[in-house]
Amino acid sequence: MSYVFRKSILAATVLATVGIAAPVAAETPANMLVMGMRLDDIITMDPAEVFELTTGEISANIYDRVMMFEPEDLSTLVCGVCEDYTISEDGKTIDFTVRDGLTFHSGNPVRAEDVVWSLQRVIKLNKTPAFILSQFGWTSENVEEMITVTDSGFRVHIVEDFSPGLVLNALAAGVASVVDRELVMSNEVDGDLGYAWLKDKSAGSGAFRLVSWNANETVMLEAFEDYRHGAPAMKRVVGRHVPEPAAQRLLLEQGDIDMARTLTPDQIAGLEGNENIAIDFYPKAGLIYMAANVSNEYLSNPKVWEALHYLVDYKGMEESFLTGQFITHQTFWPTGMWSSVASNPFSLDIDRARGLLEEAGLGDGFSIEIDSLNTSPYMEIAQSLQQTLGEAGITAEIVPQDGSALWPKYRARRHGLILARWSPDYVDPHSNADSFAHNPDNSEEAQLTGVLAWRNAWADEEITALAAAARSETDLDARKTMYEELQLKHQANSPFVIMFQQNEQVARRTNVEGFVSGSNFDLVFYRNVTKQ
Amino acid sequence: MAAWLKGVSGALASLALTFLGLTLITFLIGRVMPVDPVLAIVGDRAPKVVYDAMYRELGLDKPLIVQYLLYLGNILSGDFGVSIQTAKPVLDDLFRFFPATLELATLATLVGVVLGVPMGVWAAVNQGRWIDHVVRVVGLIGYSMPIFWLGMVALLIFYATLQWVPGPGRLDVFYEGLVPRVSGLLLVDAWLAGDDTVWYNALDHLLLPVAILGSFALAYIARMTRSFMLDQLRQEYVLTARVKGLPEWKVVWRHAFGNVLVQLITIIGLTYASLLEGSVLTETVFAWPGIGQYITAGLFKSDMNAVIGGTIVVGMCFVGINMLSDVLYKFVDPRAR
Numbered sequence: 114m115s116y117v118f119r120k121s122i123l124a125a126t127v128l129a130t131v132g133i134a135a136p137v138a139a140e141t142p143a144n145m146l147v148m149g150m151r152l153d154d155i156i157t158m159d160p161a162e163v164f165e166l167t168t169g170e171i172s173a174n175i176y177d178r179v180m181m182f183e184p185e186d187l188s189t190l191v192c193g194v195c196e197d198y199t200i201s202e203d204g205k206t207i208d209f210t211v212r213d214g215l216t217f218h219s220g221n222p223v224r225a226e227d228v229v230w231s232l233q234r235v236i237k238l239n240k241t242p243a244f245i246l247s248q249f250g251w252t253s254e255n256v257e258e259m260i261t262v263t264d265s266g267f268r269v270h271i272v273e274d275f276s277p278g279l280v281l282n283a284l285a286a287g288v289a290s291v292v293d294r295e296l297v298m299s300n301e302v303d304g305d306l307g308y309a310w311l312k313d314k315s316a317g318s319g320a321f322r323l324v325s326w327n328a329n330e331t332v333m334l335e336a337f338e339d340y341r342h343g344a345p346a347m348k349r350v351v352g353r354h355v356p357e358p359a360a361q362r363l364l365l366e367q368g369d370i371d372m373a374r375t376l377t378p379d380q381i382a383g384l385e386g387n388e389n390i391a392i393d394f395y396p397k398a399g400l401i402y403m404a405a406n407v408s409n410e411y412l413s414n415p416k417v418w419e420a421l422h423y424l425v426d427y428k429g430m431e432e433s434f435l436t437g438q439f440i441t442h443q444t445f446w447p448t449g450m451w452s453s454v455a456s457n458p459f460s461l462d463i464d465r466a467r468g469l470l471e472e473a474g475l476g477d478g479f480s481i482e483i484d485s486l487n488t489s490p491y492m493e494i495a496q497s498l499q500q501t502l503g504e505a506g507i508t509a510e511i512v513p514q515d516g517s518a519l520w521p522k523y524r525a526r527r528h529g530l531i532l533a534r535w536s537p538d539y540v541d542p543h544s545n546a547d548s549f550a551h552n553p554d555n556s557e558e559a560q561l562t563g564v565l566a567w568r569n570a571w572a573d574e575e576i577t578a579l580a581a582a583a584r585s586e587t588d589l590d591a592r593k594t595m596y597e598e599l600q601l602k603h604q605a606n607s608p609f610v611i612m613f614q615q616n617e618q619v620a621r622r623t624n625v626e627g628f629v630s631g632s633n634f635d636l637v638f639y640r641n642v643t644k645q
Numbered sequence: 646m647a648a649w650l651k652g653v654s655g656a657l658a659s660l661a662l663t664f665l666g667l668t669l670i671t672f673l674i675g676r677v678m679p680v681d682p683v684l685a686i687v688g689d690r691a692p693k694v695v696y697d698a699m700y701r702e703l704g705l706d707k708p709l710i711v712q713y714l715l716y717l718g719n720i721l722s723g724d725f726g727v728s729i730q731t732a733k734p735v736l737d738d739l740f741r742f743f744p745a746t747l748e749l750a751t752l753a754t755l756v757g758v759v760l761g762v763p764m765g766v767w768a769a770v771n772q773g774r775w776i777d778h779v780v781r782v783v784g785l786i787g788y789s790m791p792i793f794w795l796g797m798v799a800l801l802i803f804y805a806t807l808q809w810v811p812g813p814g815r816l817d818v819f820y821e822g823l824v825p826r827v828s829g830l831l832l833v834d835a836w837l838a839g840d841d842t843v844w845y846n847a848l849d850h851l852l853l854p855v856a857i858l859g860s861f862a863l864a865y866i867a868r869m870t871r872s873f874m875l876d877q878l879r880q881e882y883v884l885t886a887r888v889k890g891l892p893e894w895k896v897v898w899r900h901a902f903g904n905v906l907v908q909l910i911t912i913i914g915l916t917y918a919s920l921l922e923g924s925v926l927t928e929t930v931f932a933w934p935g936i937g938q939y940i941t942a943g944l945f946k947s948d949m950n951a952v953i954g955g956t957i958v959v960g961m962c963f964v965g966i967n968m969l970s971d972v973l974y975k976f977v978d979p980r981a982r
Binding site: 141142145147153155156157158164165239240241243244312313325327328329330331333351353354355356357359360363364366367369514515516517518520521523524538548560561562563 | 681685686688690693728729731808811818819821929931932934938942
């Protein structure tokens with residue numbers, strides 16, 4: 114009997130061995146870029162609705178926008194689909210011409226009608242990112258008069274007082290993607306402007322077209338051979354959903370992926386010394402901050418806000434668990450952007466913080482909750498804060514939670530201290546100023562739930578007025594000076610403790626070159642990627 | 646005939662009750678959880694007007710009971726709603742994600758049964774000898790080792806170091822979309838398409854996750870088989886059979902083993918059902934787009950349509966496997982007929 118069992122085990126072992134000895138493929142094709150990344154934040158591919166990090170990136174490669182920051186020079190705003198523009202004397206009307214000879218992936222020509230329809234569609238659908246355009250006073254009722262086709266191209270007319278420079282910057286955001294009207298409208302259902310159809314399709318004129326999006330699996334793009342800058346070298350770009358960083362690293366080391374996009378610092382450290390792999394650093398505009406809800410009895414005093422600034426171990430965190438991935442940054446507009454200010458005056462100083470708390474009449478300390486995202490590095494930062502706050506007599510209880518629980522609480526002003534993140538919606542300082550500094554109505558009824566200042570029940574008349582003036586200023590230099598002043602005032606007197614700016618680390622096989630990742634989440638480009 | 650009818654109607658009633666219970670409990674949990682399905686769609690920066698519009702669109706302004714009845718009505722007409730995370734109908738998603746788990750779980754259960762049952766019997770027959778100790782240690786390791794860690798170590802050894810198997814995923818990226826989707830089971834679809842290359846690639850990708858999940862199933866099944874067999878081998882009828890001079894293999898396989906089959910079917914059924922739930926950790930390590938990842942991602946995104954749809958499928962699997970077990974009992978145990 115034992116003989117029979119032994120034989121059966123042996124047979125199973127042999128079968129298993131034969132199986133695992135089957136040939137194993139590796140190395141991605143020379144004209145295909147494969148990236149290991151997380152794809153689980155994607156919920157739509159429609160540029161009128163796209164607001165997630167991954168789709169922002171993918172959309173930037175599928176659609177050309179009215180204005181653009183091109184990968185060759187990410188610091189200069191240039192025409193995308195437009196050829197040229199003229200701004201009226203009062204700064205409220207901008208006339209655009211459209212480039213000749215552009216075509217969509219479908220083969221349809223790109224016309225002024227497509228541009229106008231695409232912008233109007235954003236306002237009519239009124240999805241979350243629509244505010245980037247609706248802030249100019251465009252509504253579903255007036256948008257057809259505000260954005261119009263002209264003999265030479267198209268015209269936008271703004272209702273509110275906004276600097277034309279700001280309007281142009283906003284027209285470089287994802288919501289200003291130009292969509293193939295004819296193709297989308299041929300798939301319209303019940304007057305939805307193609308909304309249902311475009312959720313998982315593409316209709317652009319960018320360097321790539323969307324082949325497929327299999328949620329939590331892959332996103333596949335195909336090169337557009339007639340792209341205005343020439344056909345990309347990579348005929349296919351594939352994003353693979355690999356949620357586990359360690360698995361991402363193994364795939365990269367084996368050559369099964371060309372780039373690993375979401376590695377943790379320990380995985381990055383483990384790749385150092387591998388001659389087949391290079392690590393690139395890209396400063397991003399993402400910020401991590403702590404904010405104090407001013408409606409809380411302990412957090413209403415500006416002395417407490419100032420004390421909080423001195424109770425953060427910026428250097429200690431930057432040099433330990435945040436190493437390489439975040440740098441200290443203490444104003445609301447990130448380093449490397451137009452009009453940013455290099456001002457990091459705060460460092461950990463427990464004695465000074467204690468003194469400030471004494472002045473606020475809170476020398477005996479107090480207890481407070483810190484609401485935090487339950488993921489890395491937020492939990493590590495929260496723990497560090499808990500310790501340093503404790504040294505000044507503040508007993509902090511960390512309340513870790515998923516974003517789906519944290520954001521409703523934040524929007525309802527039910528937090529005490531909160532540890533959160535922020536990145537600009539478009540590349541203009543007004544994007545952050547409008548949220549961190551501009552709060553025109555602090556009342557509960559106003560429900561400005563998208564505004565961070567309102568969420569923290571904080572409004573400063575002088576700062577709000579300065580933010581409003583800066584957004585309307587037409588002179589570029591004067592506007593820059595105003596934002597610099599605004600950042601310093603906000604830093605000195607607000608319940609926001611801006612702590613860190615993101616630094617993206619991308620690990621790539623050394624034969625892959627030309628990947629470009631700009632400061633904002635939707636400034637990532639694949640079209641210049643080559644493989645040796 | 647009457648008994649047969651009674652049996653079928655009982656099973657159907659049980660199925661309907663389970664279905665109702667599942668939808669009700671999952672729906673209520675989804676609504677009392679401190680998460681906001683509206684924000685999951687519109688994002689945390691949405692202005693109030695956008696938020697309110699989506700709130701109404703999702704029907705959240707209606708009383709809870711009305712929401713549930715509407716949802717139930719939709720489900721019964723085959724409309725499970727649209728998933729937030731995939732922007733596709735949940736039913737389409739279930740047809741896409743469930744086969745990935747089904748393929749993995751079925752093969753893992755097969756490994757567990759084919760290796761675990763003989764090992765358990767072998768250990769019981771050789772109780773106290775080295776073979777028994779080996780099987781017990783294997784069982785202990787398989788059952789107590791964190792599956793996440795085991796998966797990573799297995800990848801490190803068999804993929805990164807020995808390069809015997811491919812990395813995470815169901816297929817190498819350049820084979821994706823090469824065979825038409827029929828069943829969603831890649832081995833079956835590649836076979837139907839007559840594409841050997843894709844079939845071997847899919848098999849290669851299955852080996853490691855199947856081995857990891859299979860080791861878990863094997864450990865449990867071997868331990869339980871050993872325990873059941875020890876119980877039987879101590880019975881007097883076994884002693885009688887041996888005294889009568891029956892060959893040992895007959896004593897073990899025909900007499901003792903025959904009497905543990907009912908219990909074995911139960912634990913094999915439970916093991917299979919638990920693997921069909923979707924082993925989230927294994928699916929995460931191996932980037933396996935299965936039902937476990939789908940439901941978990943749905944939970945994190947407040948994608949309650951996906952969660953409820955996935956839960957119903959898993960629940961129905963449990964019910965189905967239980968019913969199948971009941972049928973099998975009648976084959977192996979005359980008393981159950």
